[in-house]
Amino acid sequence: MASVGSLILGWAGYLLLILFGVILVAFVGYVLYVKYIHLKYDHIPGPPRDNFLLGHMPTILSDSRTPGRHINERFLEWAEQYGPVCRINSLHSIFLIVSCPEATKEVLMSPKYSKDPFVYKRLFNLFGTRFLGTGLVTAMDHESWYKQRRIMDPAFSSVYLRGLIDTFNERAERLMTKLSEFADSEEPVHMHKMINSFTMDVITKIAFGVDLDLMNVNDSPFPQAIEMCLKGMVHYIRDPLFQLWSKNKKVIEEIKEACQLLRKTGAMWINERKKAVQSGEEVPMDILTQILKSAEENKKDDDEEIMLDNFVTFFIAGQETTANQLAFAIMELGRHPEILQRLKEEVDDVLGVKQDISNEDLGRLTYLNQVLKETLRLYPTAPGTSRWLAKDIVIDGIKVPGNCAVLFSSYVSSRLDRFFKDPLTFDPERFNVNAPKPYYCYFPFALGPRSCLGQNFSQIEAKVAMAKLLQRFDFSLVPGQSFEILDTGTLRPESGVMCTLKLRGTA
Structure with missing residues (x-):
């Protein structure tokens, strides 16, 4: 028996030795591959690596975890120091921060450059729970994306959106009524929270035909669920080790539950719309109807899941970015009383005391349009987009080998002084009709065929809400709050923008 045991131990030791040898060879092979990648791309300017294997990951993770810092600010610093093409290493992968207008035009305006698979495939699920799947934002295949986009287009056409002006007005009126209560009580208002409820009310009503009435409902689970999903993104x-730490298990479960809540809600609302269609009821040609139509035309095995992918995409994107833009605009107006005064004068001149804003009124609010564009220049709520370079390309005179990702950051480009004079100054005159137009360095909604489908929807919504706010209220920022940016995947004002409100015309 002893000899058998010794034989078994001997074989076990032998197998362990072989396993160790295989692991060692694999590790050495990986190290050599990382070295090869370094040699392939190190001619491109970039900051010194923190670590041979990890590259710049330690800095990126540190910025993501440090209060008062966000990674977009680091990308800006690197772009200023290293130029229009800046190399970033992450393990064996390379991505480039590109702030060259010609390259921005070439890559973003062409359908031949697909989205970066590392980023967009990661958005398929969050920690094993399906999230954005293969919906309109994350679809990698151009033909598959184009079919979805073509079907969705009618819900965002200018004619259709003009017909929604009454709904925009009605939802904004609900917001004004709620803000009047704060003005009467003289309590400070968390403006981002209030506007977030407004934009969610708008997207659920206009896109899905559902009235959440978040102005009067304080315990809705949806705002928290969206925040958890963004945190999960x-x-x-950014942090491949996040799920390995036991201390993060609770938040991971909360993120997964948030994804499941949104998808279950989508399934319920989709089924209700299906029943309405089947029973011959008249239904609006809204986003929900277009989602159903997309599934009918594509006829894929997982069409139910794809419908939910698009539901979650529009639910989150349709309210998050506009709410953030409006909150940042209010923050900047509170810091610039002369701009605020000019804006009030324009609103008074165009609207007077009328309650319902028309599409023609929106066209006449030109300075408001400039203010909103300048807000997006400094605070692009979706700060950037990435593409995959399958083949070699020359950018700003630098040969870039293929098989790497490029990041086009509107946050970076819009804050570079080679494109904008005094870039950190909030100046709506940059977007005066007679001012020179930025050349492919301002793209808060991305550019080209994959640009944001909902940008016109978003800006109508923003103009209606802001015009009514300026028409009805005087507001001032509560002293002592932060003006820092909170990075949640999208950009939000860290302070929430706390304001005191007073009805205009009152002492």
Whole structure:
């Protein structure tokens, strides 16, 4: 028996030795591959690596976890120091921060450059729970994306959106009524929270035919669920070790539950719309109807899941970015009383005391349009987009080998002084009709065929809400609050923008 045991131990030791040898060879092979990648791309300017294997990951993770810092600010610093093409290493992968207008035009305006698979495939699920799947934002295949986009277009046409002006007005009136209560009580208002409820009310009503009435409902689970999903996006994409730590298990479960809540809600609302269609009821040609139509035309095995992918995409994107833009605009107006006064004068001149804003009124609010564009220049709520370079390309005189990702950051480009004079100054005159137009360095909604489908929807919504706010209220920022940016995947004002409100015309 002893000899048998010794034989078994001997074989076990032999197998362990072989396993160790295989692991060692694999590790050495990986190290050599990382070295090869370094040699392939190190001619491109970039900051010194923190670590041979990890590259710049330690800095990126540190910025993501440090209060008062966000990674977009680091990208800006690197772009200023290293130029229009800046190399970033992450393990064996390379991505480039590109702030060259010609390259921005070439890559973003062409359908031949697909989205970066590392980022957008990671958004398929969050920690094993399906999230954005293969919906309109994350679809990698151009033909598959184009079919979805073509079907969705009618819900965002200018004619259709003009017909929604009454709904925009009605939802904004609900917001004004709620803000009047704060003005009467003289309590400070968390403006981002209030506007977030407004934009969610708008997207659910206009896109899905559902009235959440968040102005009067304080315990809705949806705002928290969206916040958890956005938090999950940041952790899942930027921190590959996040799910390995036991201390993060609770938040991971909360993120997964948030994804499940949104998808279950989508399934319920989709089924209700299906029943309405089948029973011959008249239904609006809204986003929900277009989602159903897309599934009918594509006829894929997982069409139910794809419908939910698009539901979650529009639910989150349709309210998050506009709410953030409006909150940042209010923050900047509170810091610039002369701009605020000019804006009030324009609103008074165009609207007077009328309650319902028309599409023609929106066209006449030109300075408001400039203010909103300048807000997006400094605070692009979706700060950037990435593409995959399958083949070699020359950018700003630098040969870039293929098989790497490029990041086009509107946050970076819009804050570079080679494109904008005094770039950190809030100046709506940059977007005066007679001012020179930025050349492919301002793209808060991205550019080209994959640009944001809902940008016109978003800006109508923003103009209606802001015009009514300026028409009805005087507001001032509560002293002592932060003006820092909170990075949740999208950009939000860290302070929430706390304001005191007073009805205009009152002492």
